[in-house]
Amino acid sequence: MADAAKIQPLPDAVAALVKDGAFVALEGFTHLIPFAAGHEVLRQGRQDLTVVRLTPDLLFDQFIGLGRVERVIFSYGGNPGVGSLHRFRDAIEHGWPRPIALVEHSHAGLSNAYVAGASHLPFGVLRGYAGTDLPEHSEDIAFVDCPFTGQRLSAVRAINPDVAIIHAQQADRRGNVQLWGLTGVQKEAVLAARHAIVTVEEIVDELVARPRAIVLPAWVLDAVCHVPNGAWPSYAADFSVRDNAFYEAWDPISRDRDRFTRWMEENVLDATAPLGPEALTR
Amino acid sequence: MNDLEPTPDEVMTIAAARQLRDGEVVLVGVGPPNAAANLARRLDAPNCVLVYESGAIGARPQRLPLSIGDDDLAAAAQELVSVPEMFNYWIGGGRIDVGFLGASQIDRAGNINTTVIGGYEQPKVRLPGAGGAPEIAASAGRVIVLLRHSPRSFVPEVDFVTSVGRELDGNGHGSVVITDLGVLRPSPEDGELELVAVHPGVDVDQVREATGWPLRLRDPIETTEPVTDRELSALRALRSSARD
Numbered sequence: 001m002a003d004a005a006k007i008q009p010l011p012d013a014v015a016a017l018v019k020d021g022a023f024v025a026l027e028g029f030t031h032l033i034p035f036a037a038g039h040e041v042l043r044q045g046r047q048d049l050t051v052v053r054l055t056p057d058l059l060f061d062q063f064i065g066l067g068r069v070e071r072v073i074f075s076y077g078g079n080p081g082v083g084s085l086h087r088f089r090d091a092i093e094h095g096w097p098r099p100i101a102l103v104e105h106s107h108a109g110l111s112n113a114y115v116a117g118a119s120h121l122p123f124g125v126l127r128g129y130a131g132t133d134l135p136e137h138s139e140d141i142a143f144v145d146c147p148f149t150g151q152r153l154s155a156v157r158a159i160n161p162d163v164a165i166i167h168a169q170q171a172d173r174r175g176n177v178q179l180w181g182l183t184g185v186q187k188e189a190v191l192a193a194r195h196a197i198v199t200v201e202e203i204v205d206e207l208v209a210r211p212r213a214i215v216l217p218a219w220v221l222d223a224v225c226h227v228p229n230g231a232w233p234s235y236a237a238d239f240s241v242r243d244n245a246f247y248e249a250w251d252p253i254s255r256d257r258d259r260f261t262r263w264m265e266e267n268v269l270d271a272t273a274p275l276g277p278e279a280l281t282r
Numbered sequence: 283m284n285d286l287e288p289t290p291d292e293v294m295t296i297a298a299a300r301q302l303r304d305g306e307v308v309l310v311g312v313g314p315p316n317a318a319a320n321l322a323r324r325l326d327a328p329n330c331v332l333v334y335e336s337g338a339i340g341a342r343p344q345r346l347p348l349s350i351g352d353d354d355l356a357a358a359a360q361e362l363v364s365v366p367e368m369f370n371y372w373i374g375g376g377r378i379d380v381g382f383l384g385a386s387q388i389d390r391a392g393n394i395n396t397t398v399i400g401g402y403e404q405p406k407v408r409l410p411g412a413g414g415a416p417e418i419a420a421s422a423g424r425v426i427v428l429l430r431h432s433p434r435s436f437v438p439e440v441d442f443v444t445s446v447g448r449e450l451d452g453n454g455h456g457s458v459v460i461t462d463l464g465v466l467r468p469s470p471e472d473g474e475l476e477l478v479a480v481h482p483g484v485d486v487d488q489v490r491e492a493t494g495w496p497l498r499l500r501d502p503i504e505t506t507e508p509v510t511d512r513e514l515s516a517l518r519a520l521r522s523s524a525r526d
Contacts, residue, residue, distance in 0.1 A: 029336050029365050030351020054365065055413075078410030080312055080349035085410075092408040104397075106412040107335060108369035115366050127374055128417045131446035137402050181356045182337045185365045212362050235353055244348040 006223060007175055013197045013223030014040045017163045021070075023050040025114075025161040025193055026059060029184030030080065030242070033234035034167040035059055036227045037199045039268045039275065041165075042066060052159060054110050054185060058233065058250050061085040062268065065260050067097035073140075073159065074102075075110045082247055086254040096257065103140055109156045113140070114185045116158035117192025129154040164193035167231045168216075169239060171200040172207045175218035180210045181237030187214050196220065199227035201239045232276050243277055288509045290462035291430075293481045295321060296513045297506055298382075298428050298460040302327040306379040309333045309418050312350050314428045315382035317520065320346055324516050333378060335414040337363045345523035373414065373421050381422030383415055385429045387440045388459060390474050390495050392447025394419065394427065395440035402442060412444050419445035424456045431461035431492040438495040447473070463489045465506065469498065479504040 018024060018041050026038050038059045041049075052073035053060060057080075063069050065087030077088050090096045105113065112124030125144065130152065135141040140157040166186045168179035177198050179186065190196045198216070203226050207215065218224075230236075233243035233250075254260050267275055288296065291314075298318035302308060304327040310319040320343060323330050332341045336351035340360025347355050356362055363372065372378065386409050387395035396415060400406035419425055429435055447468075459466040465479040476498040477489055482505055490497050 030349050031336070031353070031356065074411065076411050076413035077408075078312070078413075080351070081316075082348070089408045093405060104411055106416045107365065107414045108374060108417040111366040111369050115370075126370070126417075128420055130420070131443065132412075132416050133397070133402070133443045134412065134416070181353075182351055182362060183364050184337070187364065188366060214364075237353060237356060241353045242349065242351075244352070247348065 007171070007173065007203065008223050008225060010037060010040050010199060010225040010227055011044070013225050014044055017195045017197060017222060018044070018046050020046055021048045022046070022163060023052070023161045025052045025159070025164040025189045027053060027164065027166050027184055027186050027189040028231065028234060029054060029182055031182040031184065031234060032167045032179060032186070032231050032236055033057055033059055034165045034199055034230065035232060035234060035275065036230035037165045037167065037197060037225070038063065039271075042068065042268055052161060054107055055080070056085060056088055058085070058247065061087040061250075061254055062264060064088050064091045064100060065097070065254065066264060069100050071101040071103065073105070073110070075105045075107045079247060079250060082251055086251070087260060090257070104134060104138060105141070105156065106134065109141060109154065110159075111185055111188070113156040113159040114188035114192050116156070117160045118188040122158055123155045124158065126154050126156070159192055161189070161193040163195040163197060164189040165197045166190060167199045167227070167236065169201050169236050170207060171198065171203050171224045173203060173205060175221060175224040176207055177216040177221065177224060178207045178210060178213050179216075180213035183214050187216065190216055190220060195222045197223045197225065199225045199230040201228055201230070201236050202226070229276055246277065286511065286514065288514050290481070292514065292517055293506070293509055294428060294430070294460055294462040295517060296509050297465065297481065298426055299325060299513075301426050301458060301460070302330055302380065305329045307331040307333060307377065308380045308382055309335065309373060309378045309414070309422060310350065311381075311383045311415065311418070312413070313384040315384055315426070316350065317346060317517070318428060319382050321517050321520055324520060325513060333372065335365070335368055335373070335418075337365055337368050339363065339372065346520050348524060369414070369417060373417050376421055378418065378422040379424070381418035381425045383418060383425060383427050383445070385427050385435070387435055387437055388427060388429060388475070389437050389440045389447065392457075392459070392468055392473065392475055393440045393443045394445040394447065395442045397442040397444045399441055415445045426457070427459045429459070429461060431463040431489065433492060433494040436493040436495070463492060467500070474498065476500050477503060479506050481506045482508050
């Protein structure tokens with residue numbers, strides 16, 4: 001990508017890069033989940049999406065419950081430490097509000113599909129899957145023989161989304177991005193995708209190198225958007241903590257179709273400001 | 283019930299915590315294993331290295347984390363790595379002594395199901411799916427599985443093999459299933475899960491009734507050591523820390 005990343009409003013970035021039917025990665029493993037950017041995609045009415053995350057989490061529960069998803073690629077579809085994702089389950093068990101296609105992996109498999117995607121290789125390789133029922137239900141998992149040892153290994157189809165969306169702690173004014181803490185598969189997702197949008201907690205004059213940080217240079221990104229608290233109810237290390245109370249509160253909100261739909265209309269679709277902890281008191 | 287009497291869930295968690303040896307490298311799964319591993323670190327295995335698939339190695343959480351990626355886990359960890367590195371270098375690379383897993387269903391061969399109840403295409407219940415479990419089960423030196431005992435969870439054959447049971451004892455010995463009623467291990471002959479111990483006050487027939495296949499008994503059946511006050515108060519303090 002020749003152009004330097006542009007710092008721009010989130011609605012502009014989403015409007016330019018996320019189209020109906022797009023293949024969108026929204027990554028962040030428990031930490032730095034790009035909720036605000038995901039909500040902007042929902043507000044703009046995008047539909048028939050293929051979405052990928054290792055852990056669908058509350059964010060994909062919301063996408064799926066609103067009927068915006070055609071196909072979901074994932075490896076763990078629970079509300080961590082709480083229980084089920086009720087909208088995800090309802091779509092699979094009862095086809096509400098529409099049936100969704102599943103491409104299911106283990107974390108190891110999906111991580112390596114991103115690694116392959118970032119490397120522009122057609123498949124990733126790993127030990128695993130042997131003896132499980134996962135390969136039988138997936139066109140994206142196969143087995144290969146090692147040309148050197150003859151060992152039988154698993155192969156996973158590479159993932160190359162149209163756009164990757166992530167949240168990070170910092171960007172500088174040229175659009176270079178730094179994120180730290182649990183960094184999940186965000187680097188791989190950004191490099192695997194054709195386009196990338198990053199929302200950040202703050203924009204600083206100069207990035208100061210942090211221990212255990214990843215720096216994504218501006219020239220691999222398309223848009224950088226200033227969205228403080230853009231990961232809530234997930235968190236951004238050194239800026240916020242995970243709102244575990246909201247993860248627990250999501251269980252009753254999402255259990256009921258009408259309550260879920262009302263909640264999404266009031267707090268996401270009709271909202272003008274990014275969502276925060278005050279949503280719990282409504 | 284007396285406040286000092288442990289509940290069956292507490293007995294299960296404490297029995298699981300006792301399985302960890304001090305200094306072992308433990309991959310901690312979401313849910314009940316999380317409480318057990320953190321309890322072990324507060325009791326007799328203070329030097330256990332807690333590894334979370336979210337990327338935290340040598341985590342030292344102050345309170346019981348709700349998710350496996352809580353801020354508190356990352357803040358005090360010895361090292362943080364990306365998820366591909368975690369699975370390729372640390373788990374797949376065989377650097378985990380003990381995999382500590384939960385399960386929704388387990389069968390006589392020790393296969394674990396966390397994917398669906400019923401058929402895959404039209405499931406009765408859609409469960410969360412694999413997460414890190416298949417590779418943890420395949421790569422860890424031994425595996426500790428924690429789940430409540432009932433005929434619905436202990437089935438002759440799981441509806442979906444998410445993680446492979448033969449791996450329970452494939453890489454070493456000492457893999458074990460801990461329930462709220464007792465302790466099961468793979469038989470040395472054919473790997474079928476058999477009852478090796480019951481918790482205090484639990485009758486063998488009770489375990490048989492809660493198991494969906496004709497359960498084999500190892501001779502002699504042991505009884506789990508009673509829960510001590512120290513163990514119980516440490517577990518309750520840990521659980522209340524999750525709400526602080």
